[in-house]
Amino acid sequence: MNAPTKPTTAVPLLHTTPGFETDGRSTCPIREVLDRVGDTWSILVIINLQEQPVRFNALKRAIEGISQRMLTVTLRSLERDGLVTRTVRPTTPPEVEYGLTELGQSLAVPIASLGGWAASNRDNMRQAREAFDLGT
């Protein structure tokens, strides 16, 4: 989900190893998409933008636990991938609004269904975890 970095020793994914790029197009699509929105905050940002455009600090308040730095980084990344738009209104102080692109809206649909699952099943997961942890 970050800007291009140059690997020094460790290469994250096998298929990005020099000479093993598999022609640069045949990577698993899910892997590729998760590499961009599968981080800690992207999904939450998208969910919070689904209803209407939101300003930077409002977004920051809405997403519990996110730091200013990570919100900025996450928004830039989503903007780069064509999922989020950034609109500056040159007032003083400036207002910056973030919203979803059409692509972003389309991604918000499966994400919302994941959110629905989360809301319905988190208790099941908690109970399973407790049971497992008791088992040893």
Place this chain on the structure above:
Amino acid sequence: MNAPTKPTTAVPLLHTTPGFETDGRSTCPIREVLDRVGDTWSILVIINLQEQPVRFNALKRAIEGISQRMLTVTLRSLERDGLVTRTVRPTTPPEVEYGLTELGQSLAVPIASLGGWAASNRDNMRQAREAFDLGT
């Protein structure tokens, strides 16, 4: 997605800060679920188990780029959360099969729809990225 660790200085999430636990139950469900399944490999493992149970090394071969260590860690985590079952057949050499629980199957549904989005839209994301990177 990891076993319980004791934070030393930095606390990952605000709402886990001592005195700010929000009673230990009111955390955003999506955040909570993503903390367990939102890592690099869990989603891919679940997708690969959706059809039928798969043995350890078969799974390793199926998931491009995963290391043995991360496959083990990921499977343990999913098992702990009640999403995956582990079945040992005491032959020599031993055969260990992993499969989805009912809970895991139910999670596989929204995950599959995310996968469908990924397959349909990765080219859009690539193009958006190229355009953005040209823009500066």
Place this chain on the structure above:
DNA sequence: CGGCATCCCTTCCGATACTG
């Protein structure tokens, strides 16, 4: 208000070696 730059500690995770 909405950022960016730097510092620096923490966590992740691949590589490697060893076991039942």
Place this chain on the structure above:
DNA sequence: CAGTATCGGAAGGGATGCCG
């Protein structure tokens, strides 16, 4: 085959300070 243990580098990300 299916793991576990350990190590060390790389990456993640909070805190802080400065800016238009």
